Amino acid sequence: MPVISTTAVRRTALGAAGAAVAGIGYATLIERNAFVLREATMPVLAPGSPTLRILHLSDLHMMPGQQLKQQWLRELDRLEPDLVVNTGDNLSHPKAVPAVVQSLGALLARPGLFVFGSNDYFAPVPKNPLKYFDKDHRRVYGDPLPWQDLRAAFTERGWLDLTHTRRDLEVAGIRVATAGVDDPHLQRDRYDTVAGAPNQLAQLSIGLTHSPEPRVLDRFAEDGYDLVLAGHTHGGQLVVPGYGALVTNCGIDKSRVKGPSQWGAHTQLHVSAGIGTSPWAPYRFCCRPEATLLTLVGAPPKRPAADAGHGISASQAVAR
Secondary structure, three states: OOOOOHHHHHHHHHHHHHHHHHHHHHHHHHHHHOOEEEEEEEEEEOOOOOOEEEEEEOOOOEOOOOHHHHHHHHHHHHHOOOEEEEOOOOEOOOOOHHHHHHHHHHHHHOOEEEOOOHHHHEOOOOOOHHHHHOOOOOOOOOOEOOHHHHHHHHHHOOOEEOEOEEEEEEEOOEEEEEEEOOOHHHOOOOHHHOOOOOOOOOOEEEEEOOOOOHHHHHHHHHOOOOEEEEOOOHHHOEEEOOOEEOOOOOOOOHHHOOEEEEEOOOEEEEEOOOOOOOOOOOOOEOOOOEEEEEEEEEOOOOOOHHHOOOOOOHHHHHHO
């Protein structure tokens, strides 16, 4: 049996410690400020519809002094989205409302929808990171945050608060039916207040929730919504290459922790990985902070039932 020298053990330990320090430094100092715009195309409109561009923002977790984040957000208006959707957790400090409003800037003059998350209502508090692996842990909330001021700033500029509300609007020539719930992470969702099929005259229906809890997604899907937008997960925040996110911090599975996916037979889901982090957990690894530009397009026309199964393979059917 080979003898391992004390020097070799020491070198291995020092190498592992050095790698850990480097990883923490990268996740804290570099990646959490490496903002990126994601783009996704989602076929949720009727065939032949004009495209609709939605800028999905979530989880800003703004602190007053975060100049890099604020500057990056100000530049997003150049994308000229048709609609801006904000799915909550804008604040991490009681004096951050002006920074959020100034950062969003010209985007607030565009059509917009929003719901709030837990960190619009309560300041984040330090907690053991292992609690994220226990979905049933007791939640501790920080001091109240000035969500009323943020709501007033958004609504005065024309954005629609969808908290337990249904609203119809026209965006880029498309009639859109919308509804939203308060944050399921705080058990504040009351879906019955918006229950029922969306307006059948609408060409698109959108549901909003901060946390993508299955109980809420199921209700939107049962009512026939085309698209549900959510945030909260931070994309897992810490992602292991080759494995994926360690946690989702909610009830959805890790395959849906960020980006587009299907929920049920009809409804499309988009979960934003978010733009910020809690000030008590200021790191991201293999999960850059993001906003997403969603391009909604017409779904491919469905083949008539009589056209199926007439001597063509599955790959030929797709090609058709």
